[in-house]
């Protein structure tokens with residue numbers, strides 16, 4: 001009789017013990033991998049070797065919050081649609097109050113707009129943008145694109161280090177489809193405001209539709225206001 005019961009419970013017991021060990025094996029595997037990744041991240045952060053930097057970059061790309069900040073075109077302003085759906089990561093900023101910027105756009109109107117926008121942000125005295133001639137080394141790359149489907153006059157693609165919360169790279173783009181098409185009526189002044197707005201995102205500023213601000217999500221009717229300078233001061237204080 002005893003032997004009969006032992007035989008009867010043998011298989012269920014065997015199954016339970018197999019599932020149980022499999023469960024613990026997976027738990028240990030996950031913990032082991034997590035520790036390994038954290039260790040590699042730590043080592044890469046504290047090493048200057050090119051391999052470590054490559055690894056670092058990959059981790060940044062994988063874990064960073066990449067925000068696509070699209071700005072409203074005049075066409076959309078007129079149809080009174082909502083502001084950007086995706087917003088900047090709150091509190092993200094550069095580690096210091098300066099960054100290098102490369103103007104990649106070859107269009108003269110946009111190059112002038114970027115140059116003036118850079119001068120105007122530098123004139124605030126809060127943040128310094130250093131113009132460089134090498135794209136590879138630039139923190140911010142200012143360029144253009146043409147997209148009639150996006151309904152955006154510009155955008156800022158911000159890459160943030162998820163561990164430190166600091167911005168590591170930004171691609172600022174102006175949409176030639178709207179800005180350089182006379183039927184949308186963008187004056188040189190408003191194109192400059194659009195450039196100021198996108199660079200404002202690149203510095204870490206978010207939209208402000210509550211008052212006169214260069215960071216209004218639509219229209220680009222205002223240049224840099226004292227409220228924008230104050231927000232930048234708070235961000236980098």
Ligand SMILES: [Zn+2]
Pocket residue numbers: 069070071084197201207216217
């Ligand atoms: Zn915006």
